[in-house]
Amino acid sequence: MKLLLIEDNATMQATLRRSFERRGMQVVGCEDGNRALALWQASLPDVVLLDLSLPGLDGLEVLSQARAAGLATPVIVLTARGAVGDRILGLNTGADDYMPKPFDLDELEARVRALVRRSSPTEPTWNGGPGPAWCGMQVDKDSGAVYLNGQAMELAPRELALLTALLGKPGYAIAKERLFELVFPGESQVQPEAIEVVAYRLRKKIAHTGAQLVTLRGLGYLLKADT
Structure with missing residues (x-):
């Protein structure tokens, strides 16, 4: 995984570079806003970590x-500007996530990896019949049902839609917004928070399967196996 770190504070940049390289990532550093765009285009990073207060050209x-310019790389804004208005402005400009300084390095790494994962397709890739089994659960693409150890699971339609989406990429975070589109297609009158109710009900129904439905704050949901 390659990161582009656009940060003018030398100490912060060195700390983050050292931390991510220890985790097996490649880091390209930039401390100037004027150089950032050209380096972004040349380095083709998987994720950009972007400070807002930069010399030469502001991060926004x-x-x-x-x-x-059509650069769709996921971006996490890292900044000391903690006001809600600044956060909204950053997200509206095109940021995918926002972490005010100071932040926890482990959480930052988790958010970086989740951004990379959630850019992958969320729907199952099989073309019919039973899909891959995971924790004993298996989607039958023809019928749309989910089977647990060969027995059809009793799920409400929205619970079924959510579980099917998550089983398409178990272990990978899927954005709450994307899951909402799959669970409530075309239902613009439904509030986004409704997906949390469906997730709560589904979590209880799969508690005995050996799988957990995990909520990632600000990111979405994923399925993980019990350990």
């Missing part, structure tokens, strides 16, 4: 120009 302008 870097992000705006990158999106206008």
Whole structure:
């Protein structure tokens, strides 16, 4: 995994570079807003970590120009600007996530990896018949049912839609917004928080399967096996 770290604080940049390289990632550093866009285009990173207060060109302008140029790389904004208005402005400009300084390095790593994973397809890739089994659960693409050790699970339609989406990529985080689209297709009158109710009910129904439905704050949901 390659990260582009756009951060003008030398100490912060060195700390983050050392931390991520120890975790097996490649880090390309940049401390100037004027150079950031060209380096972004040249390095083809998997994730960009972007500070907002940069010399030469503000981080929000870097992000705006990158999106206008068609660069779709996931971006996590790292900044001391902690006000809600600044966060909303960053997200509206095209950021995928936002972490105010100071932050926990383990949480930052988890968010980096989740951003990479959630850019993968979320739907199952099999074409009919039974899909791959996971923790004893298996989706039958023809009927749309989910089977647990060969027995059809009793699930409400929205619980079934959520579980089917998660079983398409077990162990990978799927954005709450994407899951909402799959569980409530075309239902614009439904509040986004409704997906949390479905997740709560599904979590109880799969508690005995050896799988856990995990909520990742600010990211979405994933299925993981009990350990």
